[in-house]
Amino acid sequence: MKKVETNRKVHATLPARSFAARLGLTSVPRDELKRRYTQAGSRFVQIMGTDVHYIDEGTGDSTIVMIHGFASSLHTWNDVASAMARDYRVIRLDLPPFGVTGPLRNAAGVIETTDLPTYRRFIDTFMQALGIARATLISNSLGGLLAWDYAVRHRDAVGRLVLIDAAGFPMKLPIYIGLFNHAPVRLSAPWCLPEAIITSAVRNVYGDARKIAPDVLRRYVEFFHGEGTREAIGKMVPTLDFADLDTNVLDALDVPTLILWGAKDRWIPPAHAAEFARRIPGARSIMYDGLGHIPMEEAPQRVLQDLHAFLGTTDTARIPLQV
Template sequence: MGKRRALTVVVAVLAGLALLLAFHWRPDIPVEKLLEEYAGENSRFVEIDGLKVHYRDEGSGEPVVLLHGVLSSLHTWDGWTAELQRERRVIRLDLPGFGLTGPGTEPQINLDYYVEFMAKFLDALGLERVTMAGNSMGGGITWLFAARYPERVDKIVLLDAAGFLTADDNLNLFKLAGSPVLKPLVRYCTPRYLVSVFARQVYGDPGRLEADTITRYYRLLRREGNRDVLTSFGNLAASLSVADVQEALASIEVPTLIIWGDKDRWIPVEHAHLFHQNIPGSDLKIYEGAGHVPMEEIPQETVADVIAFLNR
């Protein structure tokens, strides 16, 4: 009787998973279709290590490179770009595994990979020295790039940056997503409402979130291959201990502005103070009511402070 009951439970679980897959299955969207929707007139492509990288190059003057975070794309910088391009050359890109660029050939995604990728990207564009700004994962890439290639950076801006990830419980969600049981579900079961939940979490005030923004997150996530990156994201900081992070931050000598939303649910505002304490001479600006993506949620307020910082 016990074996029969156990078999019944197993069958019920498998049936439930089958129904879940059937109901929430979302296929990949061909990149050709997404190019029609999200490649603008200023979109360009450059090949790096066999990967066709999508970027935009707008304005003129001293170059500023903008790096987005996880599940995002270069569009997160639309508000900033409109202002910065008035007096700067603004370069933003879809990092490997995101947006229109899609996945690279690297089996494990981590900060080391992205830092070396950015060095190649700057080389491909003939950029010797830039100001770099990054949000979340992009912020982690930015500070590590500044520590590793100080001769290539003028100033940096860190927005709700990744770094002290061993203290961030949310990283465990991505590790769980890469488990053998959940990996297929994450790969194919990403209904719009789940993306909407994520998007609302990264805004301090979800009322500021527009439907078109959710649609963009949702559709670009389903670009062929992009969902595979989610299952390896738990390795992002696998090679960096807290001691490694502190040593790298202490070596940064360029002017640094740290921006944070005090309602960040993904990387709490306490991390802003950790960065401020560990980067010599850094400036810290905390925005009341803003969440994890202040450049997207309150672009006018944040970009005004960034322009003032850049013009100092």
């Protein structure tokens, strides 16, 4: 499995998007996404035929792996990761079909369906490729599902577990995701999906949409409009049936667990935080007033304080000042 390192940084100012691009009539090429959104420390490892984008930073004795959620990217951890990297080795990746990584493709170049069995194989292969024998998993949303599932399947490989607005229990899909359960949307989205729909969805995951920086909003749009991503999402969403998941396995999970949740989460019910805390022995749960589905991006200082306390590093003076 080849590894390639790049030191490119995100461009501070992005060019204006054309009318066709804003309508989603065109896609952003993968090479362009790499040019714009890789960071200092960005690397690539080939897994399941795809160059997977990840960042490996910090030199601590303990390893943290951060796993983002649906339609997000490793950038959602920027502030949290930079602070945690002072004490730990911190690894974060772009899950397929999102971020710079994009879709998984078979040998014929056809986009694969990233259902749970595929994600299991992907996560296992990623951990093996980077030689991660044991780690703390910090995760959000869909990434939370992948993290607790990994902890259940590899109990000796997870030292601690952090679930931030995690998926897993039966729920109605958010409207912006559920749209892809309708055949007309799946067929048309790869060729036309206005960015206004994407920006509305991003605002919906924040507790206070006024906190979203313009460049962050643009990043979400361009990743969603990335080459092949919409087609891959159309294949993926119909497989997201959480009612089929066996969450009873959480009762036997013997891993110190912290559950963090935004009280204004409109995507996954805040009541699920209590359900995770009830199922996982000894789990601790913290609810954030005013925050939405991605509190680590919306208010990194608040999340970092609780992460440092949970992991035993309480130097809050190191927490970034920016929100």
